[in-house]
Amino acid sequence: MKILAADHVLPISSPPIHDGAVAFDEGKIVAVGTRYEIARQFDGIDVEDLGNAAILPGFVNCHSHLEITGMRNQLDDVEHDFASWLLKLNSIRADLSDGELLAAAINGAREGAAAGVTCFGDIGRRGDIGVAALKEVGLRGVVYQETEFSPDNRTSNEDFLALATKFETLKADETELVKIGLSPHSPYTVSSQLFELIAQYAIINRVPLSIHAAESLNEIKLLAHGTGFFSEVYEKFDLEWHSPHSSPIEYLDRLGVLSARPLLGHCVHLSDDDISRIESSGSSIAHCPKSNAKFGHGAAPLERFLDSGITVGIGSDSVASNNLCDIIEEARFATLTARNRSDANRFIQASEMLRIATLGGAESLGLDAKIGSLEAGKQADLAVISLNHSAMQPLGDIEATIIFSGSGRDVVRTIVEGNVVYST
Numbered sequence: 001m002k003i004l005a006a007d008h009v010l011p012i013s014s015p016p017i018h019d020g021a022v023a024f025d026e027g028k029i030v031a032v033g034t035r036y037e038i039a040r041q042f043d044g045i046d047v048e049d050l051g052n053a054a055i056l057p058g059f060v061n062c063h064s065h066l067e068i069t070g071m072r073n074q075l076d077d078v079e080h081d082f083a084s085w086l087l088k089l090n091s092i093r094a095d096l097s098d099g100e101l102l103a104a105a106i107n108g109a110r111e112g113a114a115a116g117v118t119c120f121g122d123i124g125r126r127g128d129i130g131v132a133a134l135k136e137v138g139l140r141g142v143v144y145q146e147t148e149f150s151p152d153n154r155t156s157n158e159d160f161l162a163l164a165t166k167f168e169t170l171k172a173d174e175t176e177l178v179k180i181g182l183s184p185h186s187p188y189t190v191s192s193q194l195f196e197l198i199a200q201y202a203i204i205n206r207v208p209l210s211i212h213a214a215e216s217l218n219e220i221k222l223l224a225h226g227t228g229f230f231s232e233v234y235e236k237f238d239l240e241w242h243s244p245h246s247s248p249i250e251y252l253d254r255l256g257v258l259s260a261r262p263l264l265g266h267c268v269h270l271s272d273d274d275i276s277r278i279e280s281s282g283s284s285i286a287h288c289p290k291s292n293a294k295f296g297h298g299a300a301p302l303e304r305f306l307d308s309g310i311t312v313g314i315g316s317d318s319v320a321s322n323n324l325c326d327i328i329e330e331a332r333f334a335t336l337t338a339r340n341r342s343d344a345n346r347f348i349q350a351s352e353m354l355r356i357a358t359l360g361g362a363e364s365l366g367l368d369a370k371i372g373s374l375e376a377g378k379q380a381d382l383a384v385i386s387l388n389h390s391a392m393q394p395l396g397d398i399e400a401t402i403i404f405s406g407s408g409r410d411v412v413r414t415i416v417e418g419n420v421v422y423s424t
Contacts, residue, residue, distance in 0.1 A: 010056040013373035024380035027417040058118025059327040060361025063286035063315025070104030071320035105133035115408025116383030144183035156193035181208035209262035249274035284311035284364040291317035313361030326408035350403035384413040
């Protein structure tokens with residue numbers, strides 16, 4: 001058994017505990033409480049005192065792309081728009097070897113661990129790369145095998161068979177820590193029939209789905225009017241695609257995809273009807289505010305998501321579009337952006353953002369029975385944040401201190417299933 005004590009313990013599912021402790025054994029949390037309570041309950045067990053620090057559930061990065069970590073700082077000179085970025089990304093990706101992709105993904109996973117991330121929702125064309133990286137570093141996660149570029153219904157059956165083959169191969173290597181899902185990339189890269197086939201497969205076999213949706217104005221133009229950059233790409237390559245003349249969310253709903261309760265990435269451009277469809281279907285949202293801002297896509301209506309009862313997690317997206325995997329910084333940016341929207345009715349609170357960054361992410365990945373909060377019976381996935389940096393002094397509200405003054409670089413230890421995966 002191991003007992004960690006610190007000046008602050010943040011269970012997330014209950015109020016912060018001053019002078020708290022967490023006891024865990026064989027990878028599971030046994031008890032959470034004050035240092036005095038835990039020491040008395042487990043008399044004779046040594047207590048490791050972490051002092052001026054906060055112990056909280058490990059952060060959940062529910063939308064990432066570890067396999068393109070090696071493209072960090074390689075795309076920042078794109079001067080035009082998201083479309084230009086995508087074209088350059090695919091060009092660089094084509095020149096990277098399997099070994100380079102794997103080494104980069106491992107570095108990305110280690111970066112996350114060093115910032116207190118214990119669980120990734122990782123999307124990749126090469127799902128095996130993401131799986132290998134998480135296993136190498138000892139992290140938890142759901143790896144979503146992504147579709148190839150497949151917008152034409154004429155190839156939907158063969159596209160589905162190719163995807164299902166990759167999925168079943170990855171599924172054979174699934175572990176208690178690393179689970180496998182599917183990612184039909186987006187409404188503009190996946191045909192309607194392929195979406196239907198994937199949704200049916202996911203529902204029957206209970207496979208988690210993750211989809212990029214309502215991210216850019218080019219996507220909105222294509223789905224609503226059949227115009228813009230993506231329609232030009234289809235014409236150039238003689239691909240058959242017909243606009244549904246709807247929003248991306250309505251389109252996914254019509255196809256039955258929302259019935260699979262997918263995790264929807266970005267969701268920047270949504271109507272009230274779109275939000276209602278997401279909420280009523282039980283789908284969730286991966287909020288990626290820094291990536292959205294970097295591309296100039298806009299600010300997703302986080303306050304409306306939360307007030308509508310939608311499950312929200314937070315994601316860094318790839319470091320090719322964000323540059324950092326730092327969920328504390330992501331949460332701070334999300335809070336400030338939400339408060340700064342012209343339609344804001346209230347201040348998103350630091351406590352809400354910490355929940356989104358931990359338990360919200362776990363819920364969005366379907367892992368909240370195991371992780372996301374410090375409770376007896378849950379897995380011992382923990383992050384320890386030092387409060388010694390001068391930027392955190394003097395300490396006030398502990399949750400606000402972490403969100404508004406903290407950084408992933410203040411993390412001093414990261415634990416997954418009771419095992420230390422990072423320590424300073």
